[in-house]
Structures are given as C-alpha cells and as structure tokens.
Amino acid sequence: MTGYFATGRLGGKFGYYGCYNKECASRVTVPKQKIEAGFVEHLHEWQPTPGVMRLVSHVVSKRWNSRQDLVRSNTAHHAATIKEIEAKLTRLETAYIFERAIDRERYDQHRTGLEQQLTAARVAMCDAQTDELDLEGALRMASKVLTNAAAVYAKMAPQTAANSWGF
Numbered sequence: 534m535t536g537y538f539a540t541g542r543l544g545g546k547f548g549y550y551g552c553y554n555k556e557c558a559s560r561v562t563v564p565k566q567k568i569e570a571g572f573v574e575h576l577h578e579w580q581p582t583p584g585v586m587r588l589v590s591h592v593v594s595k596r597w598n599s600r601q602d603l604v605r606s607n608t609a610h611h612a613a614t615i616k617e618i619e620a621k622l623t624r625l626e627t628a629y630i631f632e633r634a635i636d637r638e639r640y641d642q643h644r645t646g647l648e649q650q651l652t653a654a655r656v657a658m659c660d661a662q663t664d665e666l667d668l669e670g671a672l673r674m675a676s677k678v679l680t681n682a683a684a685v686y687a688k689m690a691p692q693t694a695a696n697s698w699g700f
Contacts, residue, residue, distance in 0.1 A: 576683035611658035
C-alpha cells in the first residue's frame with residue numbers, strides 16, 4: 534500500500550493508504566487513521582515484556598563483555614608487536630649509525646620493511662579496539678523504547694521521525 538494525501542472539496546488534506554498493484558484483486562483505499570491505529574495495536578501485541586527485555590539485556594551484556602575480553606587480548610598482542618618492532622628499529626639504527634655494522638642500502642631496506650610492519654601493526658591495533666559505549670545506558674534506552682513502542686510511535690510526528698533519522 535502507498536500512503537498519500539487527497540485534497541477535499543474545501544481544500545482540506547486527508548491521509549489515505551491505497552493499493553495500486555494491478556494484480557491486486559480488490560484495490561482498496563483505507564483512511565490513514567485506520568491503518569495507523571491497526572499498526573499501534575500490532576505494536577501493543579508484539580512489544581516485549583520487561584522480563585523478556587531483562588533476558589535480552591543479560592544476553593547482550595554477556596556477549597559484549599566476552600567481545601571486550603577478546604578486544605583487550607588483541608590490543609595487548611598488537612601493543613607487544615608494536616613494541617617489538619620499535620625495538621628492532623632502534624637496534625637497526627644503532628647498528629647503522631653507531632656501530633657501522635651495515636651499509637646504507639641494507640639499512641634503508643630493513644628500515645622500510647620494519648616501518649611497513651609497524652604501520653600494519655598499528656592499523657591492526659586500531660581495528661581491534663572498539664569505541665567506548667555506555668552499554669547499560671543503551672540497553673535501558675532500548676528497553677524503554679521497545680517495551681513502549683506503541684506510545685513512542687504515537688508520540689512521534691512524521692516530521693520528528695524524519696529529523697531523528699537524519700532525513
């Protein structure tokens with residue numbers, strides 16, 4: 534169904550939903566209020582109970598904490614790799630500058646390789662880290678919205694909804 538506004542004889546605007554599918558046996562037009570009231574009723578029937586939301590919050594928190602443990606482990610691994618590469622760069626510079634143990638060509642060759650490894654390790658570390666998230670706050674907000682979906686929908690004017698999504 535497609536939503537549209539019709540203009541009445543006196544210039545008033547009236548919202549409708551209509552079926553324009555040529556294959557539809559009964560092409561109907563239904564007043565906007567009737568469809569939207571049915572949608573609100575549907576939201577009431579399907580909204581999760583507070584108990585279900587507590588269970589969802591528990592599962593999400595457990596999964597998030599598990600993911601954070603993995604992130605911390607990966608971050609520590611990448612930090613150690615970065616430290617190791619930096620130490621190699623220091624030893625390379627010492628061998629070239631102070632000990633004169635290697636020539637300029639070998640120094641440049643090894644330095645380029647180590648700098649590439651260092652860049653890759655730093656990128657991997659950034660990729661492994663996640664942004665800080667107020668998980669508890671996000672879960673409270675999700676619970677409040679989902680357990681009151683019909684009321685939230687009813688309070689949102691079309692312009693408000695469009696603005697809240699960045700349209």
